[in-house]
Every structure is written in structure tokens, then in C-alpha cells.
Amino acid sequence: MSPDxSPDxSPDxSPxxxxxxxxxxxxxxxxxxxxALTEALARAEALCSDRGVRLTDQRRxxxxxxxxxxxxxxxxxxxxxxxxxxxxPAPTLVYRALDFLLEQGLIHRLETLHAFIGCTHPDHPHASxxxxxxxxxGVRELEDDQVQCSLHxxxxxxxFSPKRRVVxxxxxxxxxxxxxxxxxxx
Numbered sequence: 383m384s385p386d387x388s389p390d391x392s393p394d395x396s397p398x399x400x401x402x403x404x405x406x407x408x409x410x411x412x413x414x415x416x417x418a419l420t421e422a423l424a425r426a427e428a429l430c431s432d433r434g435v436r437l438t439d440q441r442r443x444x445x446x447x448x449x450x451x452x453x454x455x456x457x458x459x460x461x462x463x464x465x466x467x468x469x470x471p472a473p474t475l476v477y478r479a480l481d482f483l484l485e486q487g488l489i490h491r492l493e494t495l496h497a498f499i500g501c502t503h504p505d506h507p508h509a510s511x512x513x514x515x516x517x518x519x520g521v522r523e524l525e526d527d528q529v530q531c532s533l534h535x536x537x538x539x540x541x542f543s544p545k546r547r548v549v550x551x552x553x554x555x556x557x558x559x560x561x562x563x564x565x566x567x568x
């Protein structure tokens with residue numbers, strides 16, 4: 383849940399990729415704009431209301447944890463973060479909330495990392511591509527129609543019927559590449 387990303391493939395500075403939080407929370411990016419996080423959560427509530435579904439307190443809490451993290455989180459990372467706010471949260475609560483958030487397009491599951499990240503444009507159904515930096519852990523969500531068209535054509539030409547598309551590119555973001563270049567050879 384954040385504004386559309388810019389063409390720079392460095393980690394997304396949006397609430398989905400680097401949300402605001404108190405420095406007391408472990409694994410939370412303290413440099414995130416609290417206003418952007420609040421706006422993203424309000425947008426999620428409005429989208430759910432428009433769709434006739436409920437963003438319950440638990441679902442909102444899971445979404446906020448995912449958006450605040452500043453990095454992809456696994457289900458048990460989310461469960462650990464919930465323990466600071468809920469006495470003995472059950473894993474099923476987290477998994478049900480994640481299922482709902484995925485179904486509503488408010489988050490994405492990163493298959494290669496077995497983790498979740500907020501969606502940068504949840505207002506419409508879409509297939510996304512992700513650039514995942516192995517140096518800093520940043521993730522950038524892209525929505526490139528040309529990539530999707532190319533995948534669709536390749537599948538059709540081979541007679542393949544895809545159930546869903548997963549495009550995750552693992553590498554080094556622009557910021558980490560610049561840093562490595564300025565640091566020079568070790």
C-alpha cells in the first residue's frame with residue numbers, strides 16, 4: 383500500500399517497503415513517513431468498504447505490521463510483532479488475515495522469500511514484478527504491461543495455461559550498486 387514506484391529499481395521508499403514506526407519495535411524501519419502509513423491504512427479501509435468486505439482490527443493490525451516493517455516479513459515474523467500488541471496471538475489468526483489481505487490485493491506474497499510485502503497500488507487487480515536486492519533486502523514492486531504481455535504470449539505459444547504469474551528478479555538495487563562502486567574493491 384503505497385504510491386506508485388518510480389522507474390529507479392532501488393528499494394521502494396513507500397510505506398509498503400519502508401513504513402514509519404517507533405524505534406522500540408524490532409525489525410521496523412524508523413525512517414518511514416508516519417503520514418504515508420496512515421494514508422495507506424485509510425486507503426485500505428476505504429477499498430475494503432467499497433468492496434463490501436471488512437478490514438477487521440486483526441486484519442488491519444497485520445497489514446500495519448507488514449507495511450511498517452520496511453522489509454518483507456514471513457508469517458512468523460508477523461506473529462512475533464503481534465505479540466507486542468496481542469496476548470498470545472494464534473498463528474491461524476495471522477494466516478487468515480494474510481489470506482484476506484492477499485485476496486483483497488493489499489499485500490503480495492514474495493515466493494522466493496516466503497514473505498509478504500504491502501502492495502503499492504491495491505486499487506486495481508494486477509500482476510506485479512518484483513526486484514529484490516540481495517544486499518539491502520529492499521523490494522521494489524513494478525507493474526509492467528510489456529512483461530505481462532510477453533509472458534502471456536510465450537505461454538500461449540507453448541500451449542501453456544498459467545494459473546498465476548510470479549516474476550521475482552533477484553539482484554542488486556541501484557543504491558547498493560552505487561555504494562559498492564564508491565567503496566571500491568575490497
